[in-house]
Amino acid sequence: MKNFILYLTFLLTSILSPELSAQYQHVKNIDWNIAATIPPAPGQTTAKGLAGAISDVDHHILLIAGGTNFPNEMPWNGGKKKYYDDVFLYQKTNSGLLLISTEKNLKLPFNLAYSAVCSTPYGIVAAGGENENGLSKKVLLLSPKANEMEINFLPDLPTGLTNGALTILGDVIYLAGGEVESGATDQFLSLDLKKRQEGWKRMINLPQAVSHTVLLHSENSREIFLVGGRKRNPGDTSTLYKNVFAFNLEEQTWRAKASLPYTLSAASGITIGKDLFVFSGDLGETFHQAEKLIAAIDKEQDSIKKEQLSQQKIKLQSNHPGFSKSVLKYSFEKNTWSTLKGSMPYGTVTTNAVRLENEIIIAGGEIKAGVRTPNILLGKLKSNK
Incomplete structure (x- = not known):
C-alpha cells in the first residue's frame, strides 16, 4: 500500500510539473531553511556531514549516498579523508524532510564520492567518482523505493574519472570534464x-579541460551549458574559470555565452523555466593562497623556513572564510547574469542542487576547507508572477 501511495504521489507530481515550471519560471528570490540533517556514520556519535555525496530525487524520494569527510582531524593536522557507502532516503513532509531508511542498513556496492550525478526516468545515475582505492569508471543506476533501493550498473566509463558533471536530455545522458589520472x-x-549496449560515445571535445563544473540544459533542450569550473596545473596554481559555453545539439558545436561575474568552481546548479541558477561556489582566493604555500613548502630546503610556511598554511586553512553565499541567475533569453537579492545561509560546495516541486534541496557539502556540514538546505522558490 505504501509503495502504491508513493507511486501515486510521483504520478500526480509528474502531471503537475509543467504547471509548476510555468508558475516558477520567473524566480525573484529563494527562502532558505534547514529541513533535515544527515545522520552520523555507523560507529560515530556526531554527524560530521558529507562532501561529494550522491544526492538527487527519484520518485519523490531524496537520496543521499556515499561521500567523504574527515572524522578525526583536519587534513592540515594529519587527518585522513574517509569515504563512505551509506545510503539515506528522505521523503518530503509538511514540516520538512523525513528520514525513511532507518529500518534497513542500505549501502552502495562500494565506498564512493565525487561522482557526476543526475536524475533520469530510469533512476539516479552516478558516473565515476573516487574512493580510497583511486578513481572509478563504474556507473551506477540507483532506484530508491520507500525504504529500499535497487542498484544496477550501466556501461563503464572509458577510464576512471572523478569530479565530472552530468545532465540528461530525453533518454541521453551527457558527461563533461572531470579529473583523470x-x-x-x-x-x-x-x-x-x-x-x-552501445556504451559511451565520445562527442566533440569541450572548449577547455575542466573539473568541478556545472552542466545543465536549456529549457528548449537544444543546448547544454558548461558553467565555470577549474583545472589543476602541476607546479602552479589551478586555473579557475568564469567562462560559460553552450553546446548546440543540432549543430554539434560549442559557443561562448556571457561569462560569470567572477571565477567560480565546485558550485551546484539547476534549470528553472527560462533561467539557469548557480548556487554558492569557490571564488578561489583562499584556494590559490593555499596552493602557493604548498608549492613553496615542496621547494623549500631549509627545515626552519619549511615549518614556518607549514604553519602559515595551517593558519590560512583553519581560518577559511567559507564559500560564496550568492545565487547567480542566467537568462537564456537575454544571455545575461544577475545575482538574486537574498543570499544562502552559508556557502556549500562539492554537492548537488536538486529540485522537488517548487523547492530546491542542497544536501551537505563542504562549507570551509576540510569542513563538511550535515545540514540539508531547502529553498522555497519565490516568483514575481
Whole structure:
C-alpha cells in the first residue's frame, strides 16, 4: 500500500510539473531553511556531514549516498579523508524532510564520492567518482523505493574519472570534464539509456579541460551549458574559470555565452523555466593562497623556513572564510547574469542542487576547507508572477 501511495504521489507530481515550471519560471528570490540533517556514520556519535555525496530525487524520494569527510582531524593536522557507502532516503513532509531508511542498513556496492550525478526516468545515475582505492569508471543506476533501493550498473566509463558533471536530455545522458589520472580532461561523452549496449560515445571535445563544473540544459533542450569550473596545473596554481559555453545539439558545436561575474568552481546548479541558477561556489582566493604555500613548502630546503610556511598554511586553512553565499541567475533569453537579492545561509560546495516541486534541496557539502556540514538546505522558490 505504501509503495502504491508513493507511486501515486510521483504520478500526480509528474502531471503537475509543467504547471509548476510555468508558475516558477520567473524566480525573484529563494527562502532558505534547514529541513533535515544527515545522520552520523555507523560507529560515530556526531554527524560530521558529507562532501561529494550522491544526492538527487527519484520518485519523490531524496537520496543521499556515499561521500567523504574527515572524522578525526583536519587534513592540515594529519587527518585522513574517509569515504563512505551509506545510503539515506528522505521523503518530503509538511514540516520538512523525513528520514525513511532507518529500518534497513542500505549501502552502495562500494565506498564512493565525487561522482557526476543526475536524475533520469530510469533512476539516479552516478558516473565515476573516487574512493580510497583511486578513481572509478563504474556507473551506477540507483532506484530508491520507500525504504529500499535497487542498484544496477550501466556501461563503464572509458577510464576512471572523478569530479565530472552530468545532465540528461530525453533518454541521453551527457558527461563533461572531470579529473583523470593526468588531471582535468576536456572529454565530452554521451550514453543513450535506450541503447545501453552501445556504451559511451565520445562527442566533440569541450572548449577547455575542466573539473568541478556545472552542466545543465536549456529549457528548449537544444543546448547544454558548461558553467565555470577549474583545472589543476602541476607546479602552479589551478586555473579557475568564469567562462560559460553552450553546446548546440543540432549543430554539434560549442559557443561562448556571457561569462560569470567572477571565477567560480565546485558550485551546484539547476534549470528553472527560462533561467539557469548557480548556487554558492569557490571564488578561489583562499584556494590559490593555499596552493602557493604548498608549492613553496615542496621547494623549500631549509627545515626552519619549511615549518614556518607549514604553519602559515595551517593558519590560512583553519581560518577559511567559507564559500560564496550568492545565487547567480542566467537568462537564456537575454544571455545575461544577475545575482538574486537574498543570499544562502552559508556557502556549500562539492554537492548537488536538486529540485522537488517548487523547492530546491542542497544536501551537505563542504562549507570551509576540510569542513563538511550535515545540514540539508531547502529553498522555497519565490516568483514575481
